[in-house]
Amino acid sequence: MSAPAAPLLTVEHLTMRFGGLLAIDDVSFTAARGGITALIGPNGAGKTTVFNCITGFYKPTSGRLTLSRGGAASPADIDALTASSRRSRKTAAGAVYLLERMPDHEIAAHAKVARTFQNIRLFPGMTVLENLIVAQHNELMLASGLTVLGLLGLRRYRDAEAAAVARAQFWLDKIALTARADDAAGALPYGDQRRLEIARAMCSGPDLLCLDEPAAGLNPRESSDLKALLKSIRSDHGTSILLIEHDMSVVMEISDHVVVLEYGRKISDGPPERVRNDPKVIAAYLGVEDEEVAKVEAEIAR
Amino acid sequence: MAAAATEPRSLPANPLARGLKEGLGAALLAFGLAVPILALRTEQNISNQLVLQPRWHYVGFAVLAAFLGRLLFVLATSAAAPRRPKAAAPAAFPAGAARALSILGLLLLLLYPVLALAIAGRAGAVKWIDNFGVQILIYIMLGWGLNIVVGLAGLLDLGYVAFYAVGAYSTALLAQNFGLSFWLCLPLAGILAAFWGILLGFPVLRLRGDYLAIVTLAFGEIIRLVLINWVPVTNGYAGISGIPRPTFFGLPFNASDSGFAAFFGIEFSPLHRIIFLFYVILALALITNWVTLRLRRLPIGRAWEALREDEIACRALGINTTNTKLTAFAMGAGFGGFAGSFFAARQGFISPESFTFMESAVVLAIAVLGGMGSQIGVAIAAAVMIGGTEILRELEWLKQIFGSAFDPAQYRMLLFGLAMVLVMVWKPRGLVSFRRPSIFLREARPVRADMVKEGSG
Incomplete structure (x- = not known):
């Protein structure tokens, strides 16, 4: 990576408190446009909580989450939006959104942030194809004239539905599930469900794709397919990716930038090689005493 | 032990014996339930007094029905056993048959x-x-x-x-x-x-x-x-x-x-x-x-x-x-x-x-x-x-x-x-x-x- 690309998502001083528990403590990082940013850390570090704040499932206690679509928003735009009580503002390049002010479904629909879940959340009783069509709900809803035109069976809706099916088929081919398009999503094997959830998120046409442990429970072959899929999503579709992952082979191989959390605080942030060798990260993962960390840091400094 | 674990219920060889046994159980249960509900009925007589009217024959009916019902059920299910494994998916309903059926139903309704x-x-x-x-x-x-x-x-x-x-x-x-x-x-x-x-x-x-x-x-x-x-x-x-x-x-x-x-x-x-x-x-x-x-x-x-x-x-x-x-x-x-x-x-x-x-x-x-x-x-x-x-x-x-x-x-x-x-x-x-x-x-x-x-x- 050359100079850091203009950030798509900027997280500033994010704090989330559940009663007496401080789940995230003043975390700031950015997710680069057109990059893969990994969020790692030991269990309970607050990674999923960060995701839930970004996607609007939690309302952060404090902090600013800025997402600029189309291109970098100027600081003046962001300041003007922050000072106003509005949720979004049109900019020269596109639009800028303050995610902490938006409800979850608007973040997905307008700011174009899609996500997957740690425990897969497909629509198990609907077919694979239906899952991908539901993901395109908002476009189809408009095309159906908020149901009225669709009820009359007008051509406009039928064309929109055909386009939606074509898009679904594209992603089915991509994740090699075309043969199972008409089977219930709940009947698929685990690895296929994981891929289908990513395809469903992509069918909503996101700018930012948030993946919560996409490689969990995958075998080595599936895991390497996943890496190829994620790389292709980044390079061919211009979708930036933010992912939580415990599988270090995945993290180190595909991510451009790694953010490490521990006990709700950011302990490291940088390109994968640097994070891998960061003594604080090593200590967090291996559970070394604080004194030893200080010693190692001193050694490195020398 | 292993065999018992794989076959949770070892059924008696004779379904009639099993049916009689389970029928008796059902009859006992029905008796217990029927006595407080059916056996006695309070009625007012001419001088406005409450009298108890025994209805033991109702209890008899209930017990008999439970016994025969359970017996027949056991006999019927054991005749159907060994049970077929459930089909993995419902046989795809042929679209043509479904359409014909709904048109027929509609015609019937209209007529x-x-x-x-x-x-x-x-x-x-x-x-x-x-x-x-x-x-x-x-x-x-x-x-x-x-x-x-x-x-x-x-x-x-x-x-x-x-x-x-x-x-x-x-x-x-x-x-x-x-x-x-x-x-x-x-x-x-x-x-x-x-x-x-x-x-x-x-x-x-x-x-x-x-x-x-x-x-x-x-x-x-x-x-x-x-x-x-x-x-x-x-x-x-x-x-x-x-x-x-x-x-x-x-x-x-x-x-x-x-x-x-x-x-x-x-x-x-x-x-x-x-x-x-x-x-x-x-x-x-x-x-x-x-x-x-x-x-x-x-x-x-x-x-x-x-x-x-x-x-x-x-x-x-x-x-x-x-x-x-x-x-x-x-x-x-x-x-x-x-x-x-x-x-x-x-x-x-x-x-x-x-x-x-x-x-x-x-x-x-x-x-x-x-x-x-x-x-x-x-x-x-x-x-x-x-x-x-x-x-x-x-x-x-x-x-x-x-x-x-x-x-x-x-x-x-x-x-x-x-x-x-x-x-x-x-x-x-x-x-x-x-x-x-x-x-x-x-x-x-x-x-x-x-x-x-x-x-x-």
């Missing part, structure tokens, strides 16, 4: 009054068209309306009768106070009921599962109590009478010179109106069905089903779950309102007694027994449940066995319970226990019910 006339004659046909045809179709329509809320969107609504009541009272009040005809009242009643559906929807948006069910139940009761107590408007328990009957394009069904019979130059008969009502409710029900089937293939219908499957995933995909829930409530309530409007016009008289919780329970039972989300299943369930209770009235010959005080119609709740238990044992997800996908790439493969969620919102 039903003619057939009833031909078979039962003029006098007998009234009962068959009105008590069976119209009554069943009203419940089919209610079942289909509730099916949108419960079956598709997965929102458990125990107060559906409230919208039926809103539709009926809207029609009655609009007709009485503003002199509107049935055909004007009908759409207005639907719109008003849908409006009340949205009003109910707002406070319950955050509730899920049991809590939602309780609040909707309360809503149904509130509407009924308002109808009872707001006497100046609703006339309380006395109800509203003189609701105008539906006309045939302005021609009333009466013996006057401007009536339907006189206009077409045929002899007046009350049958005309009943047959006309049959076709009106048939048309309303078919419209409900058509709209529901159509909506299922539209984004809104898919969003309802997605909501039933996983609400959080819906929100992550940008679906506004608030609007989705409200539209489900409004659509379901609207169809309930249409049915209520028709009910008011058919009866000519309504009172709060027609809108008790029992009605909600019956409609919900129809939707659940039919298989949640299945249109044809709901229709079959309504025909069986409502037709079944009507047939009970016909079973006069049972009096020969149980004595002249026996009224089979009083056993309709027993029949309901029995039907529920049987269907839930035999088909836990309702009569039609697979889901037909709303769109397909190559072929529409039915989705097995155990995949489909019941919804918790």
Whole structure:
């Protein structure tokens, strides 16, 4: 990576408190446009909580989450939006959104942030194809004239539905599930469900794709397919990716930038090689005493 | 040990012995249950004293029935064993057969009054068209309306009768106070009921599962109590009478010179109106069905089903779950309102007694027994449940066995319970226990019910 690309998502001083528990403590990082940013850390570090704040499932206690679509928003735009009580503002390049002010479904629909879940959340009783069509709900809803035109069976809706099916088929081919398009999503094997959830998120046409442990429970072959899929999503579709992952082979191989959390605080942030060798990260993962960390840091400094 | 672990129940070789054993157990259980319920009856004698009247023969009947029932059940199931392994997926229903079946069903429905006339004659046909045809179709329509809320969107609504009541009272009040005809009242009643559906929807948006069910139940009761107590408007328990009957394009069904019979130059008969009502409710029900089937293939219908499957995933995909829930409530309530409007016009008289919780329970039972989300299943369930209770009235010959005080119609709740238990044992997800996908790439493969969620919102 050359100079850091203009950030798509900027997280500033994010704090989330559940009663007496401080789940995230003043975390700031950015997710680069057109990059893969990994969020790692030991269990309970607050990674999923960060995701839930970004996607609007939690309302952060404090902090600013800025997402600029189309291109970098100027600081003046962001300041003007922050000072106003509005949720979004049109900019020269596109639009800028303050995610902490938006409800979850608007973040997905307008700011174009899609996500997957740690425990897969497909629509198990609907077919694979239906899952991908539901993901395109908002476009189809408009095309159906908020149901009225669709009820009359007008051509406009039928064309929109055909386009939606074509898009679904594209992603089915991509994740090699075309043969199972008409089977219930709940009947698929685990690895296929994981891929289908990513395809469903992509069918909503996101700018930012948030993946919560996409490689969990995958075998080595599936895991390497996943890496190829994620790389292709980044390079061919211009979708930036933010992912939580415990599988270090995945993290180190595909991510451009790694953010490490521990006990709700950011302990490291940088390109994968640097994070891998960061003594604080090593200590967090291996559970070394604080004194030893200080010693190692001193050694490195020398 | 290993063999015992793999075969959990080692059955006795002789099914008769097992049947007798289990039959005795069932008989003992029935005895225990029947003694406190059936054995003694308190009655007042002439001098107003309570006397105990022993009815041990009833206990005997119950015990015998339990014994024989269990014995026959064991014999029948052991004859069917070894049980076939369950088919992995329901055999794909050939699309052609399904289409032929539905066309045949539709033809039968259209010809039903003619057939009833031909078979039962003029006098007998009234009962068959009105008590069976119209009554069943009203419940089919209610079942289909509730099916949108419960079956598709997965929102458990125990107060559906409230919208039926809103539709009926809207029609009655609009007709009485503003002199509107049935055909004007009908759409207005639907719109008003849908409006009340949205009003109910707002406070319950955050509730899920049991809590939602309780609040909707309360809503149904509130509407009924308002109808009872707001006497100046609703006339309380006395109800509203003189609701105008539906006309045939302005021609009333009466013996006057401007009536339907006189206009077409045929002899007046009350049958005309009943047959006309049959076709009106048939048309309303078919419209409900058509709209529901159509909506299922539209984004809104898919969003309802997605909501039933996983609400959080819906929100992550940008679906506004608030609007989705409200539209489900409004659509379901609207169809309930249409049915209520028709009910008011058919009866000519309504009172709060027609809108008790029992009605909600019956409609919900129809939707659940039919298989949640299945249109044809709901229709079959309504025909069986409502037709079944009507047939009970016909079973006069049972009096020969149980004595002249026996009224089979009083056993309709027993029949309901029995039907529920049987269907839930035999088909836990309702009569039609697979889901037909709303769109397909190559072929529409039915989705097995155990995949489909019941919804918790």
